[in-house]
Each structure stands twice: as structure tokens, then as C-alpha cells.
Amino acid sequence: MNNQDPYQLYGRQILITGASSGIGRACAVLFAGRGASLCLLGRDETRLHETLSLTDMPNKHCSVSVDLTDYKCVADTVRELVKERGPISGIVNCAGISTTVPLNATTEEKMDHFIRTNVIGPLSLTCLLYTSDAADDLLCVDPGCRRLIKKKKTIHHAH
Numbered sequence: 249m250n251n252q253d254p255y256q257l258y259g260r261q262i263l264i265t266g267a268s269s270g271i272g273r274a275c276a277v278l279f280a281g282r283g284a285s286l287c288l289l290g291r292d293e294t295r296l297h298e299t300l301s302l303t304d305m306p307n308k309h310c311s312v313s314v315d316l317t318d319y320k321c322v323a324d325t326v327r328e329l330v331k332e333r334g335p336i337s338g339i340v341n342c343a344g345i346s347t348t349v350p351l352n353a354t355t356e357e358k359m360d361h362f363i364r365t366n367v368i369g370p371l372s373l374t375c376l377l378y379t380s381d382a383a384d385d386l387l388c389v390d391p392g393c394r395r396l397i398k399k400k401k402t403i404h405h406a407h
């Protein structure tokens with residue numbers, strides 16, 4: 249890895265959620281083009297494969313179908329990925345849902361699903377990667393912000 253540029257992607261293994269569509273798919277193509285090896289996450293296997301096919305070297309990357317709100321399954325998946333493919337040193341949190349519902353049609357169940365998908369899922373996944381021994385630093389990209397988290401040290405921000 250290039251020490252001059254903490255955001256260097258070459259040689260990093262990066263996990264991208266929401267990679268089967270939209271922003272996550274666009275990030276996958278961009279990050280693959282910059283030399284990262286990718287683990288693509290989403291629920292729809294067919295669309296994940298479509299994303300893989302848009303990269304220059306599909307065989308360099310992998311995709312896993314998993315529901316982000318199934319925290320245990322996500323944790324097991326990440327452990328398996330690290331075992332098979334080595335440390336994950338970056339996460340791009342793109343999975344999410346945007347729901348516009350009239351207040352009188354909002355239910356606790358809908359709110360719960362929204363919070364689990366958009367907040368707890370991404371946060372617990374990021375914590376899992378950060379607390380694992382797999383990588384010395386973790387590049388985190390969320391819409392609008394990127395940061396490099398050095399183990400037990402600095403949190404470097406860039407907007």
C-alpha cells in the first residue's frame with residue numbers, strides 16, 4: 249500500500265454494501281477500476297452478478313447475497329470472507345432504503361425496518377470490521393464522507 253496516500257485503493261480488499269444497484273454499483277465499478285479487490289453485498293444475487301460483470305476483472309472479486317438486517321448472518325459472512333480471501337480494509341456503506349410514507353400510514357414495523365436497514369445494519373458491520381483483527385486500518389466511505397480509521401489511533405476525515 250502507498251503510505252503517501254491513505255486513500256490508495258490498490259491492494260485493498262473493500263466490502264461494498266448495496267452493490268446490486270445504484271450508488272453501490274457505481275462505486276463497485278469505480279473502485280475496481282482503481283485496483284481494489286471487492287466483496288459485493290446485496291440480497292439480489294442476479295443483480296450482484298450483473299455488477300461483477302461490469303468490472304474489468306470479475307474473477308478478482310466476489311459477491312455474497314445477504315440481508316443486512318440479519319446481523320448474525322452478516323457477521324458469519326464477513327468471517328467466512330476474511331478466512332477465504334484475507335483482511336478487509338475498507339467498507340463502502342451504500343445499502344439503504346428510502347421510504348416516503350404518510351404519517352398516518354407509518355407503523356412501528358416500518359420504522360423498525362428502516363432503522364435496521366439504514367442505521368443499525370451499516371453501523372454494526374462497520375464496528376465488526378473495525379474490531380476484527382483482520383486489518384490495521386479501515387477506510388470507511390459513507391455518502392458524503394470518507395474517513396480512514398487507524399486502529400486505536402487517529403480518525404482521519406475527508407469530505
Ligand SMILES: NC(=O)c1ccc[n+]([C@@H]2O[C@H](COP(=O)([O-])OP(=O)(O)OC[C@H]3O[C@@H](n4cnc5c(N)ncnc54)[C@H](OP(=O)(O)O)[C@@H]3O)[C@@H](O)[C@H]2O)c1
Binds near residue numbers: 271345
Ligand atoms: N440516489 C440518490 O441520489 C441518493 C441520495 C441520497 C441518499 N441516497 C440513499 O443512498 C442509499 C442508496 O441509494 P441508491 O440510489 O443506490 O438506491 P438503490 O438503487 O435502491 O440501491 C439500494 C441498494 O441497497 C440494497 N439493500 C437494500 N436493503 C437491503 C438489505 N436489507 N440488505 C442488503 N442490501 C440491501 C439493495 O440491494 P438488494 O435489493 O439486492 O438487496 C440495493 O443494492 C439509499 O438509502 C438512498 O436512500 C440516495
